[in-house]
Amino acid sequence: MADVLNLLASYIKQHPPLTNCDGVLSWNSSIKKSNNKFNFYLRSWFRGYRLRGGLSDSLQKGPSAILGRAPNGACLKLKAEARSRVIETKKRRILDEEQLATIHEIFQDLNEDSFDEKSLNHAMQIGYESFCEAGKKIEKKLGKKLELFRPSTFLQFSQDDRGRINTEYLYGFIERQSMMDEMYVSISSFDRSETGAISREDFCAYLKKKAVDVPRICKLGRDDQANWVLHSCSKIFFLLDVKHSGRVLIHQIVHSNPGKELLKAATGLSPQEEKTNWFSEVYSKFIHGLFLKLDENRVKSLSRSNLYKFNERSLCSAFVDRVFEEHVTGGRMTYESFLDFMVAMTWKKAEASINFYWRILDVDKRGYLTIANVNFFFKDIMKSSQERGNSTIEAGDVVDQIFDMIKPRDPTQITLKDLKDSGVSRQVFSLLTDVNGFWRFNEVESLPSEGDNDGTY
Secondary structure (H helix, E strand, C coil): CHHHHHHHHHHHHHCCCCCCCCCCCCCCCCHHHHHHHHHHHHHHHHHHHHHHCCCCHHHHCCHHHHHCCCCHHHHHHHHHHHHHHHHHHHHHHCCCHHHHHHHHHHHHHHCEEEEECCCCEEEEEECHHHHHHHHHHHHHHHCCCCCCCCHHHHCCCCCCCCCCEEHHHHHHHHHHHHHHHHHHHHHHCCCCCCCCEEEHHHHHHHHHHHCCCCCCHHHCCHHHHHHHHHHHHHHHHHHHCCCCCCEEEHHHHHHCHHHHHHHHHHHCCCHHHHHHCCCCHHHHHHHHHHHHHHCCCCCCEECHHHHHCCCCCCECHHHHHHHHHHHCCCCCEEHHHHHHHHHHHHCCCCHHHHHHHHHHHCCCCCCEEEHHHHHHHHHHHHHHHHHCCCCCCCHHHHHHHHHHHHCCCCCCEEEHHHHHHHCCHHHHHHHHHEHHHHHHHHHHCCCCCCCCCCCCC
């Protein structure tokens, strides 16, 4: 590290950059001032890297954006050193079962018994002084200081009338943070680019290794495990790689809802959770079973006529045609494309899903939807509905209802921003693409919830 700093300091003395990586701090040509500002700049850069837990925004733009006119070799050394520090810090924070047991024992010794009127149970609580004392005892027992024992951590938890927090919640928080740090380090070991942003190929390699540790997945055959890897990777990259860069920040994966869902699957699921967790063996087999049911000729891809039969032909033909026009190459939908399709269908409120549907609905590529665009899909819904023997509804009523739900800034057209800001994308997509979804909404004026994690990534 000293070599890197000396190299950069020497270069900056001779060629002081005009601004730092964020374009905020201006430097003049004075060598004396340059030294101080360089040190401040370097500390700020490391702090930004650490807070992001990996790749910074400027780092994604390439070495030249990090150090201005500094030599590329120095940039690469600095990136490598920063990444190494992040990983080493997270490694130190990982706790094994014995250390977690020690923390739990210390909490038990400091607990103050109290009665929780809401749950009608006795809850174990500690105040701030006991919280600080626990931090000191844990540091002494484990031989290392846990950064989590800070005022900001204590304030994250709800307090009783005496300012105490529940130690079981605190212990669960510490355990999850340790597991997330372990997950970060593990994924980083597969990041061949060493940038803190992992590619799809490298993440699949991580999942192959992870399959050995996930309960029930490790017992699957080779083909089923390969399907699980594709299945798991699809949700992570579809929802998090919104800009389709081919990479996702490891920090983003670990702290996202899909990442936490994957972590939960690795630690064990209840029978009910197996049915709802995307990364479980049950869910993976369920989605693959849907694909096999549609793939009647067993050619490992779907045609339009195959997808028309999805969910008992509930999707309108105009929607299926547009899916193939916008999201399928070569005229056949592969299993990977089908997985993206299923993620979009399931989490309609996520930004990536809204973008997915928008490309389909914006038939004219004008950047907004008109009444004619909405009518185009609604008429197909009514056609499918009539074929099922259902009654018809006036198109004007439904179109007016959709515009009222979204409340666009221009009352004659709906933009992508209008749709995202409205918070009703799930209902709108179901109304215009799915016959069953349309009639559910028409009957109860609200669709069933898709779960707590849709759209919050």
